Amino acid sequence: xxxxxxxxxxxxxxxxxxxxxxxxxxxxxxxxxxxxxxxxxxxxxxxxxxxxxxxxxxxxxxxxxxxxxxxxxxxxxxxxxxxxxxxxxxxxxxxxxxxxxxxxxxxxxxxxxxxxxxxxxxxxxxxxxxxxxxxxxxxxxxxxxxxxxxxxxxxxxxxxxxxxxxxxxxxxxxxxxxxxxxxxxxxxxxxxxxxxxxxxxxxxxxxxxxxxxxxxxxxxxxxxxxxxxxxxxxxxxxxxxxxxxxxxxxxxxxxxxxxxxxxxxxxxxxxxxxxxxxxxxxxxxxxxxxxxxxxxxxxxxxxxxx
Amino acid sequence: xxxxxxxxxxxxxxxxxxxxxxxxxxxxxxxxxxxxxxxxxxxxxxxxxxxxxxxxxxxxxxxxxxxxxxxxxxxxxxxxxxxxxxxxxxxxxxxxxxxxxxxxxxxxxxxxxxxxxxxxxxxxxxxxxxxxxxxxxxxxxxxxxxxxxxxxxxxxxxxxxxxxxxxxxxxxxxxxxxxxxxxxxxxxxxxxxxxxxxxxxxxxxxxxxxxxxxxxxxxxxxxxxxxxxxxxxxxxxxxxxxxxxxxxxxxxxxxxxxxxxxxxxxxxxxxxxxxxxxxxxxxxxxxxxxxxxxxxxxxxxxxxxxxxxxxxxxxxxxxxxxxxxxxxxxxxxxxxxxxxxxxxxxxxxxxxxxxxxxxxxxxxxxxxxxxxxxxxxxxxxxxxxxxxxxxxxxxxxxxxxxxxxxxxxxxxxxxxxxxxxxxxxxxxxxxxxxxxxxxxxxxxxxxxxxxxxxxxxxxxxxxxxxxxxxxxxxxxxxxxxxxxxxxxxxxxxxxxxxxxxxxxxxxxxxxxxxx
Numbered sequence: 001x002x003x004x005x006x007x008x009x010x011x012x013x014x015x016x017x018x019x020x021x022x023x024x025x026x027x028x029x030x031x032x033x034x035x036x037x038x039x040x041x042x043x044x045x046x047x048x049x050x051x052x053x054x055x056x057x058x059x060x061x062x063x064x065x066x067x068x069x070x071x072x073x074x075x076x077x078x079x080x081x082x083x084x085x086x087x088x089x090x091x092x093x094x095x096x097x098x099x100x101x102x103x104x105x106x107x108x109x110x111x112x113x114x115x116x117x118x119x120x121x122x123x124x125x126x127x128x129x130x131x132x133x134x135x136x137x138x139x140x141x142x143x144x145x146x147x148x149x150x151x152x153x154x155x156x157x158x159x160x161x162x163x164x165x166x167x168x169x170x171x172x173x174x175x176x177x178x179x180x181x182x183x184x185x186x187x188x189x190x191x192x193x194x195x196x197x198x199x200x201x202x203x204x205x206x207x208x209x210x211x212x213x214x215x216x217x218x219x220x221x222x223x224x225x226x227x228x229x230x231x232x233x234x235x236x237x238x239x240x241x242x243x244x245x246x247x248x249x250x251x252x253x254x255x256x257x258x259x260x261x262x263x264x265x266x267x268x269x270x271x272x273x274x275x276x277x278x279x280x281x282x283x284x285x286x287x288x289x290x291x292x293x294x295x296x297x298x299x300x301x302x303x304x305x306x
Numbered sequence: 307x308x309x310x311x312x313x314x315x316x317x318x319x320x321x322x323x324x325x326x327x328x329x330x331x332x333x334x335x336x337x338x339x340x341x342x343x344x345x346x347x348x349x350x351x352x353x354x355x356x357x358x359x360x361x362x363x364x365x366x367x368x369x370x371x372x373x374x375x376x377x378x379x380x381x382x383x384x385x386x387x388x389x390x391x392x393x394x395x396x397x398x399x400x401x402x403x404x405x406x407x408x409x410x411x412x413x414x415x416x417x418x419x420x421x422x423x424x425x426x427x428x429x430x431x432x433x434x435x436x437x438x439x440x441x442x443x444x445x446x447x448x449x450x451x452x453x454x455x456x457x458x459x460x461x462x463x464x465x466x467x468x469x470x471x472x473x474x475x476x477x478x479x480x481x482x483x484x485x486x487x488x489x490x491x492x493x494x495x496x497x498x499x500x501x502x503x504x505x506x507x508x509x510x511x512x513x514x515x516x517x518x519x520x521x522x523x524x525x526x527x528x529x530x531x532x533x534x535x536x537x538x539x540x541x542x543x544x545x546x547x548x549x550x551x552x553x554x555x556x557x558x559x560x561x562x563x564x565x566x567x568x569x570x571x572x573x574x575x576x577x578x579x580x581x582x583x584x585x586x587x588x589x590x591x592x593x594x595x596x597x598x599x600x601x602x603x604x605x606x607x608x609x610x611x612x613x614x615x616x617x618x619x620x621x622x623x624x625x626x627x628x629x630x631x632x633x634x635x636x637x638x639x640x641x642x643x644x645x646x647x648x649x650x651x652x653x654x655x656x657x658x659x660x661x662x663x664x665x666x667x668x669x670x671x672x673x674x675x676x677x678x679x680x681x682x683x684x685x686x687x688x689x690x691x692x693x694x695x696x697x698x699x700x701x702x703x704x705x706x707x708x709x710x711x712x713x714x715x716x717x718x719x720x721x722x723x724x725x726x727x728x729x730x731x732x733x734x735x736x737x738x739x740x741x742x743x744x745x746x747x748x749x750x751x752x753x754x755x756x757x758x759x760x761x762x763x764x765x766x767x768x769x770x771x772x773x774x775x776x777x778x779x780x781x782x783x784x785x786x787x788x789x790x791x792x793x794x795x796x797x798x799x800x801x802x803x804x805x806x807x808x809x810x811x812x813x814x815x816x817x818x819x820x821x
Binding site: 160161162163164165166168169172173175176177178179180181182296 | 380381382385391393395397398399400401402406407409410411412413415416417418419421
């Protein structure tokens with residue numbers, strides 16, 4: 001009996017642990033997308049943040065300075081995206097892809113130059129990391145709780161505050177916002193910066209809480225999975241959170257099943273199991289979720305006539 | 307009058323690049339009255355009002371509100387001065403409720419709850435005072451266009467505006483909704499609100515305003531009390547020459563049936579019935595008009611008749627060829643059958659805006675001689691063809707090499723019409739022939755359509771402008787919710803009955819065919 005309980009608890013903890021960066025990214029992405037700025041660059045922001053978190057923690061010895069550096073790095077990427085998409089009305093997907101490529105390259109180059117370990121950062125000691133608070137085996141570091149709290153908070157901001165109302169309006173009908181005398185650009189910049197904040201925290205979690213250092217491409221597409229979760233959740237915080245948990249559970253199961261003998265088929269191939277979350281993403285996005293209604297102005301730069 | 311006017315403009319100038327849109331306009335808007343500003347498209351009316359609302363900055367000139375000189379940097383300044391604007395295209399968020407739309411930009415605090423409650427009370431008060439009832443919790447996307455406009459007006463009043471500018475407010479309304487709007491405006495006037503009505507429809511100026519300014523080419527060319535003028539005089543002032551308000555139309559001599567639709571049905575992938583059991587006949591030498599509020603299936607009907615979309619039920623017979631769900635067609639085949647199509651949306655379907663006028667003038671016929679030989683375009687032949695069309699249809703400027711998007715709406719439309727009519731089609735399908743076209747060009751286009759009718763062409767005109775249908779059509783069909791709800795011979799049609807049918811309110815008339 002105890003075994004079963006402890007198994008359920010550990011699976012649950014593992015799910016949350018794996019889902020944390022997804023949830024943080026999804027909530028950040030929600031703010032951006034709700035304002036009409038498509039953010040394909042979540043992945044790159046998170047990767048950049050992960051690198052700077054680990055690098056700063058390794059050099060200064062402080063996990064919290066690492067978190068701060070991660071947020072600064074992600075915000076810099078967010079501002080770049082904002083500058084390209086809002087100020088210069090560029091193509092949002094192109095800008096997002098550029099950020100991903102930039103992050104993938106820059107982290108490895110800087111890592112190699114500073115630490116000479118093939119793009120990795122030095123392994124972090126436990127006092128340089130964010131450690132579990134209450135349950136050492138569950139990995140319940142602070143970002144896990146922040147991710148859990150961010151869901152109702154995001155919902156509340158979007159649904160119950162003036163900022164949220166304007167954010168929803170600017171993603172649907174920026175003209176109406178402009179005609180009401182509110183700055184479309186400033187609203188969107190704030191949304192993009194919020195997104196950077198969340199992506200920064202997600203990146204820091206990856207490299208200094210879940211893992212003990214940065215390794216190249218360690219985000220492994222999780223930014224894209226978060227993006228899929230937003231769509232799967234139809235741009236609503238709680239359903240998006242649910243989608244992140246499903247992806248998290250699949251990942252946790254995948255880790256658990258590695259090396260396990262299944263009756264009748266022998267050992268399950270690791271590659272197949274690791275591919276599960278990605279397969280699910282493709283499956284869901286290929287129209288299994290019904291009609292997802294994106295914010296109407298998402299991806300469309302705002303231009304006044306004349 | 308010696309009273310201080312609500313608004314006084316003096317010497318307002320505005321240029322966009324080389325275009326001098328507003329040239330030294332001075333006018334006075336009296337308090338508590340309805341003032342009309344009338345002019346053709348491109349006369350500068352909307353630009354002038356956008357300057358007053360702070361959307362554009364004037365290059366020179368002075369704006370006085372209630373006697374005080376003010377600077378309008380942005381809409382916020384205008385709102386602070388008590389000026390509100392109802393735009394031609396509604397500035398509403400479809401996924402928001404009426405209440406949420408109302409408070410956007412005037413939420414009254416960082417948290418919504420308090421502001422929404424206060425707005426709900428204020429909305430109830432405005433509804434009582436001005437007779438503008440709307441359900442505060444309805445989603446705006448679910449409201450009719452007339453109701454959405456009411457929300458726009460409420461939004462403006464909610465912000466405490468005492469001066470209301472309406473930009474072409476009737477463009478999207480049925481005649482009944484327009485009448486209702488004018489009653490609302492009269493109530494507002496009684497309560498001391500100043501109203502400015504911008505329109506190009508003379509009938510509305512005559513029906514609703516106390517005073518009217520006429521604009522032409524960026525200038526005020528006349529200033530009349532509405533009671534002292536007439537539609538004929540205003541039209542002449544707008545265009546700068548005499549305009550025939552009535553078309554001379556010879557009686558029709560209909561011939562053979564060239565296009566026949568039976569029980570045409572179109573259901574989209576979501577199961578929505580866009581066309582529902584539509585039956586109609588087009589005979590040689592007649593113009594059939596299809597009236598209706600936009601969005602009631604006219605667009606889809608035109609798509610099916612022109613071969614762009616296949617019907618999901620029923621059949622269409624065009625000069626002996628039968629088209630049904632199992633035997634679909636395409637626009638090229640329809641063209642070969644002698645069906646020409648002037649689409650509703652000329653910028654998106656009628657032309658490629660970035661192409662030269664010469665290229666636009668052969669779009670769809672580009673593979674035919676003499677334009678194309680051995681897979682190569684013959685530029686000089688295309689240019690010469692375009693020059694001929696431009697001459698015949700009075701397209702200005704006569705520049706085949708100019709980008710299509712550089713022409714005015716009227717000239718673009720004339721070019722598309724010229725292209726389609728050049729082949730002397732047997733059947734001519736025309737969607738919104740004069741949308742965004744100025745009065746002079748409207749007159750020309752109408753005469754060309756009549757000319758092709760008289761030469762034995764079967765013409766179908768779909769238009770949301772009832773005046774246009776009444777002026778052109780020999781028979782009028784009314785569409786509502788994807789169905790043809792009635793047929794009226796032109797001689798017996800009047801605006802009231804048609805309006806009721808367009809709103810789905812009138813019982814189908816006896817002339818309706820089919821069950």
